[in-house]
Every structure is written in C-alpha cells, then in structure tokens.
Amino acid sequence: MSETxxxxxxxxxxxxxxxxxxxxxxxxxxxxHTGEFVGLSGKSGxxxxxxxxxxxxxxxxxxxxxxxxxxxxxxxxxDELSLIRAKEIGFIFQTFNLLPLLSALENVEYPLMxxxxxxxxxxxxxxxxxxxxxxxxxxxxxxxxxxGGQRQRVAFARAIVKNPTLILADEPTANLDTKTSDEVFExxxxxxxxxxxxxxxxxxxxxxxxxxxxxxxxxxxxxVAEVRK
Amino acid sequence: xxxxFLKKMFSLMRLKIAIRSITRHRLRSLLSIGMIAGAVCxxxxxxxxxxxxxxxxxxxxxxxxxxxxxxxxxxFWNPGKESRKDRMFHLDELKHxxxxxxxxxxxxxxxxxxxxxxxxxxxxxGKIIGIDIFGEPNFSKSMRIMSGQPFADNSAKEGxxxxxxxxxxxxxxxxxxxxxxxxxxxxxxxxxxxxxxxFSAGIDEIDSQVIYMPLxxxxxxxxTPNVDIAVFKFDKLPxxxxxxGRINVELxxxxxxxxxxxWRSLAVxxxxxxxxxxxxxxxxxGILLALMFLGILNAVSMTVVERTGExxxxxxxxxxxxxxxxxxxxxxxxxxSIGAFVGSVGSWVIIQxxxxxxxxxxxxxxxxxxxxxxxxxxxSVLYASALALITAVIATYIPARRAATMNIVxxxxxxx
Numbered sequence: 001m002s003e004t005x006x007x008x009x010x011x012x013x014x015x016x017x018x019x020x021x022x023x024x025x026x027x028x029x030x031x032x033h034t035g036e037f038v039g040l041s042g043k044s045g046x047x048x049x050x051x052x053x054x055x056x057x058x059x060x061x062x063x064x065x066x067x068x069x070x071x072x073x074x075x076x077x078x079d080e081l082s083l084i085r086a087k088e089i090g091f092i093f094q095t096f097n098l099l100p101l102l103s104a105l106e107n108v109e110y111p112l113m114x115x116x117x118x119x120x121x122x123x124x125x126x127x128x129x130x131x132x133x134x135x136x137x138x139x140x141x142x143x144x145x146x147x148g149g150q151r152q153r154v155a156f157a158r159a160i161v162k163n164p165t166l167i168l169a170d171e172p173t174a175n176l177d178t179k180t181s182d183e184v185f186e187x188x189x190x191x192x193x194x195x196x197x198x199x200x201x202x203x204x205x206x207x208x209x210x211x212x213x214x215x216x217x218x219x220x221x222x223x224v225a226e227v228r229k
Numbered sequence: 230x231x232x233x234f235l236k237k238m239f240s241l242m243r244l245k246i247a248i249r250s251i252t253r254h255r256l257r258s259l260l261s262i263g264m265i266a267g268a269v270c271x272x273x274x275x276x277x278x279x280x281x282x283x284x285x286x287x288x289x290x291x292x293x294x295x296x297x298x299x300x301x302x303x304x305f306w307n308p309g310k311e312s313r314k315d316r317m318f319h320l321d322e323l324k325h326x327x328x329x330x331x332x333x334x335x336x337x338x339x340x341x342x343x344x345x346x347x348x349x350x351x352x353x354x355g356k357i358i359g360i361d362i363f364g365e366p367n368f369s370k371s372m373r374i375m376s377g378q379p380f381a382d383n384s385a386k387e388g389x390x391x392x393x394x395x396x397x398x399x400x401x402x403x404x405x406x407x408x409x410x411x412x413x414x415x416x417x418x419x420x421x422x423x424x425x426x427x428f429s430a431g432i433d434e435i436d437s438q439v440i441y442m443p444l445x446x447x448x449x450x451x452x453t454p455n456v457d458i459a460v461f462k463f464d465k466l467p468x469x470x471x472x473x474g475r476i477n478v479e480l481x482x483x484x485x486x487x488x489x490x491x492w493r494s495l496a497v498x499x500x501x502x503x504x505x506x507x508x509x510x511x512x513x514x515g516i517l518l519a520l521m522f523l524g525i526l527n528a529v530s531m532t533v534v535e536r537t538g539e540x541x542x543x544x545x546x547x548x549x550x551x552x553x554x555x556x557x558x559x560x561x562x563x564x565x566s567i568g569a570f571v572g573s574v575g576s577w578v579i580i581q582x583x584x585x586x587x588x589x590x591x592x593x594x595x596x597x598x599x600x601x602x603x604x605x606x607x608x609s610v611l612y613a614s615a616l617a618l619i620t621a622v623i624a625t626y627i628p629a630r631r632a633a634t635m636n637i638v639x640x641x642x643x644x645x
Contacts, residue, residue, distance in 0.1 A: 086546060086548075087547070093641070097641070099246070
C-alpha cells in the first residue's frame with residue numbers, strides 16, 4: 001500500500017477580519033497518498049486554494065490535525081517546516097511567481113541552493129529540468145523575455161528540480177490561452193507519470209480536473225464529492 | 230551565527246540577487262550610497278580636524294609649554310607660606326632617577342620669576358622663564374619665531390620676548406631691555422639683556438607676558454644655582470605618562486620631596502579640548518548615524534513592500550526566516566560598503582582640496598592664525614565604516630524581520 005503523505009484530521013481553517021470570523025475549511029478529513037494525481041475543483045471562494053495552502057505547509061490549520069508523512073505540523077518549528085517545504089514540496093502558481101531578477105536557469109537552480117547543492121550539481125540538475133519542460137534553449141532568458149506558457153514551464157522545472165514528493169499546482173493554467181493551457185497540463189501529466197510524484201492541482205476548469213486520477217469537489221469549505229478513476 | 234548561515238548568506242547566488250536588486254532601483258540605491266558616503270565622509274573629516282588640533286596642542290604642551298614631564302618640589306605645585314628657596318632644588322638631586330631611566334634622554338631645568346621689564350620709557354610686569362637651550366633643543370624649534378632668532382647659547386645675556394609684549398613695549402630684535410626683580414634672598418637685582426628674537430607660542434596668555442632667557446642667566450638674576458622645575462625629555466612621548474607613577478615612587482623613596490607630573494596632567498587646556506572634541510564628535514556621529522539609520526530604514530521598508538510577493542514565493546520554497554533577513558542584510562552590507570568606500574575616498578579628496586586652498590583660521594585664545602589642516606586617519610576610516618555597517622545592519626534588520634515573519638499566504642497574494 002502506498003504511503004500517506006498528507007493526512008487531514010478534522011481540519012478547520014478560520015480567518016478573522018475586523019472581528020468577523022470566516023470559516024474557509026470545515027471538518028476536512030482527507031488522506032493523500034504517494035503517486036496520486038489529485039484534482040481539487042469548486043467554485044471561487046469554495047476553499048480549494050486554502051486547502052492547497054495547508055497542504056503546502058504555508059498556512060497552519062486553525063483546529064484539527066495535519067500530518068505530513070506522519071509528522072504533526074503543529075509540533076515542529078518554522079525552520080523545520082521550511083526544511084520540509086524545501087525538500088519535499090514543489091509549488092506551481094497561477095501567476096508563475098518567477099524571480100524577475102534571475103534567468104530561467106537561476107530560477108530553477110534556486111530551490112537547490114536552499115538544499116545546499118554544489119553549484120555544478122545545481123546547474124546540471126537545472127539544465128536537466130529545463131530540458132524536461134522543453135526549455136533547454138531558454139536557460140539565460142529572464143522571465144520578462146518569456147511567454148506565459150514558457151514562464152509556467154520554468155515554474156514546472158523549478159518545482160520538479162529537487163525531486164519533491166508533492167507538487168501543488170494552484171490554477172496553473174488560468175493565465176494561459178487554451179492551446180498553451182492544454183500543452184502545460186499535458187506536461188504536468190507527463191511529469192507526474194515520469195517522476196511518480198504526488199500532485200495536487202486545483203482548477204476552475206472541470207475538463208482538466210476530470211483528467212486527474214482522484215477528483216475532489218469542495219463547496220463552502222467542505223469536501224462534497226470524491227471520484228477515483 | 231553559524232558558519233553554514235554565513236556561507237549561505239554570502240553564496241554566489243545570493244550575491245547575484247543582492248547586486249541585481251541594488252541595480253534594479255538605481256536611483257534609490259545611489260541615494261542610499263550617497264547618504265552613507267556623506268555620513269562616513271563627515272565623521273572622517275571631523276575626526277581629522279580634532280586630531281590635528283589635539284596633536285598641535287599636545288605638541289605645544291609636551292614639547293614647548295611643559296616638556297614631556299616636569300619634576301618639582303611638592304610645594305611648587307601646591308605653594309604655601311614657605312620661602313621661595315624652599316620650593317627650589319638642585320638638578321643633582323635627580324641624578325639617580327636619570328640613571329634608573331635610560332628612556333629619559335635629557336634633563337634640563339627651568340626657573341621662572343615675575344619682574345619688571347623696562348625699555349627705558351616703559352616698565353611692564355612680565356614673567357621671565359629661564360630655560361636650558363641645550364637641554365630643551367625642541368623648545369625653540371617648536372616656537373614660531375616672528376623676527377630675530379633664538380638666543381645663541383646658555384651664556385648669552387639675551388632673551389626672546391613674546392610678540393604681544395614686544396608690541397606693547399615697542400621693542401625689536403637687537404634692542405636692550407632691563408629685567409628687574411628680587412633675588413631669592415630678597416635683594417633687588419637687575420640685568421640688561423638684548424632682545425634676540427620675538428616669538429609666538431600661539432597662545433595670548435604666553436605671548437603677552439613671557440620672556441625666555443638662558444637658564445644660567447636667570448640663575449644669576451635670582452642669585453641661585455637651583456631650579457624650580459626639572460624637565461625630562463623621553464625617547465618617546467608615551468613613556469612620560471607610562472613612567473609617571475614609577476618615578477613618583479622612586480622620588481618618594483629617595484626622600485627628595487620632589488614630585489613628577491607628566492605633560493598630560495599639567496596640560497589642562499589639552500585635557501579640556503580632548504574632552505570637548507570627544508563629546509562633540511560623539512554628538513555629530515550620533516546625529517549623522519541617526520539620519521543614516523532613518524534613511525536606510527525607509528529605503529529597506531520600501532523594498533520590503535515592493536518585494537512582499539517575492540518573499541512569499543521564496544518562503545513557500547522553503548527559505549527560512551533567517552535567510553530572508555540575511556538576504557536584505559547582505560544587500561544593505563553591499564550598499565553600505567560602497568557608501569563607506571565612496572565616503573572615505575571623498576574625505577581624502579576634500580582634505581587634499583582644503584590643503585591646496587590653504588584655509589586660514591583662528592583658534593579661541595590664539596594670538597596667530599593658522600592654516601587649517603585635516604589629518605586623514607586610517608583608524609577613522611575603519612571606525613566610520615564600522616559604525617556605518619553596524620547602523621545599516623540594525624536599520625535593515627527591523628524591516629527585514631517584519632518581512633521574514635509575514636504570513637506566507639498574505640505575501641503570496643501580492644504576486645497577483
């Protein structure tokens with residue numbers, strides 16, 4: 001049986017603003033296993049991104065327990081959480097979030113620097129990752145010199161370069177045209193299959209979600225439906 | 230701070246990001262560099278001016294006015310009702326001290342008295358000081374001779390007269406004046422001496438009342454083989470202060486009732502100036518660094534706001550809080566180092582310009598103007614640069630810490 005990477009136990013996420021509480025996630029019980037491709041769907045404001053943020057260990061649950069590989073994240077320090085993110089989790093954002101000052105190659109190298117890889121190894125692995133996403137000829141381009149689709153490919157390369165166990169993709173195709181969106185999604189599927197990495201993807205696009213192995217529908221902060229292929 | 234953290238902080242990638250961040254906002258970076266350079270330059274210049282003034286005052290005090298060290302009867306320093314004779318001593322009493330201290334290269338005597346100085350038409354009260362021209366060779370060298378020359382030897386019935394006193398008496402080199410006073414036994418005595426030269430010590434108090442004459446001539450006038458003060462010249466000036474305590478112990482052991490005082494303990498004006506410049510420089514440094522602190526705080530705060538999204542992205546990748554702070558501090562250190570370098574070079578250039586222009590100024594209480602000189606001190610460069618770096622690190626740490634502790638999700642939203 002595959003290993004459980006993430007385990008949500010009765011998780012709530014409540015945001016407070018000007019004295020008013022808003023419950024973004026309600027009583028989430030969910031296990032994510034290695035190698036799964038999970039699609040999160042739901043309307044805007046349903047809680048998909050909040051769930052992804054919790055899964056990425058960048059936002060703690062308000063109540064309930066969240067385990068990452070059997071470690072209760074509430075019991076570990078911020079530095080330890082950072083280390084888990086650095087080693088195990090790759091993020092892909094809707095807005096790409098590439099560092100504008102760095103070239104494509106340097107952007108991909110960056111996560112490896114956090115893991116203290118040598119410069120030679122960083123460059124070698126970053127080249128390989130860029131090759132995997134078809135950007136081997138754009139290594140020295142700055143993000144501003146790349147198209148939207150190319151930027152997202154760089155973001156993919158940056159997410160996979162450290163061989164993470166979990167990739168979190170938040171609306172990765174939302175800022176792309178239909179053709180590029182399809183290409184990028186195909187690339188994500190291919191990478192997931194090649195690397196046997198766990199992927200959690202959230203999207204408005206039901207077509208994309210329908211192509212994932214495990215589809216979870218969220219509404220008003222609750223899991224309302226789940227489909228496995 | 231661990232070695233790994235430092236290694237990480239100064240890694241090539243971080244340096245690359247830091248340099249690109251600095252060049253991304255050129256105007257802001259240039260303003261910051263200018264502000265830091267201004268502060269560093271000002272500190273170096275203020276230190277250079279005070280160093281020049283203090284060195285000049287020290288030279289006057291230690292080589293001219295007091296000598297490196299003075300030894301006199303305790304009653305000379307704290308006079309009571311005793312007779313003049315009781316406050317004097319013979320230089321032979323210090324032979325054993327000289328033997329114990331090879332670092333003392335010359336011992337000479339001084340004898341001073343008040344008397345009437347007359348040119349035939351006018352008589353004015355003056356202070357006559359007998360000095361040993363061979364024992365204190367630097368004495369006349371360190372004095373500004375306005376006209377004429379120092380007296381030739383210890384047997385010449387000559388005197389050097391302060392320029393303000395000479396002006397008041399309307400005398401010039403070659404003129405004769407009469408010195409009238411009581412001998413140590415209370416008998417009236419007078420001697421005609423020739424004015425060999427007119428000097429300026431640069432201090433009104435001296436220039437308006439002092440006449441220097443050879444020590445043996447002063448001893449003839451006072452009819453005594455003794456002196457008031459013995460002046461010790463050391464191989465190196467710091468030896469005077471270093472040996473003051475030891476010499477006093479040796480003098481006490483010899484039952485001489487003599488007491489040694491180094492130039493510093495005698496030079497009240499020097500000590501006051503040293504204290505004044507110390508306080509003044511600290512206040513100026515405080516003001517400059519406060520301005521620099523606020524400037525950097527403002528610049529880094531703006532950068533933090535602009536880079537909030539970027540910080541969120543980096544934190545989501547696993548960048549630690551300390552790494553975020555380290556990145557901002559690194560950028561600040563680079564800017565401050567450039568600013569400190571520019572400020573140091575700038576101060577050197579300004580000093581060269583000031584020296585070339587030859588700005589003439591006056592000191593309070595000084596009888597002659599002097600050309601402003603600023604000492605360029607490497608120690609001040611290091612001091613000002615270190616202060617700037619410390620200030621920059623503190624000013625950067627505050628907004629950087631705020632950036633590092635911000636909620637990652639909130640920071641990521643700024644990318645949209």
